[in-house]
Amino acid sequence: MLMFGRFVAGLAWALALMIAPVYTAEVSPASASGFLTSFPEVFINFGILLGYVSNYAFSHLLLRLDWRVMLGIGAVPSIVLALMDTSQI
Structure with a gap:
């Protein structure tokens, strides 16, 4: 049951990470579309880097x-x- 729940949650995250940038690109003006689409990806990578740096410090x-x-x-x-x-x- 736990593995099934993890699978369903993983599918939900995957869909959210795919659909949100597409929706953002469609509703935003053309001049800001690329910036707004890549903005969350930059912060995801920054968060991963911050996690590695803090764990190294700890x-x-x-x-x-x-x-x-x-x-x-x-x-x-x-x-x-x-x-x-x-x-x-």
Whole structure:
């Protein structure tokens, strides 16, 4: 069941990554179409680079602490977004 869920989620991500740039290119003016279509790809690659750089920096921590920090730092954006969302209520 888990593998089936991962497969369906992967298909959804693949479709989203294919359809969103096409839709953006169709609705944007011709002068900005190329920029707006490639903009998300640049930030995806920048995020991957930032992940590698931060993990390299965290790998120099103490042996028992390094992987915990690498794993836990991913929760920070989620916590910030959750706190920002609850402040709207």
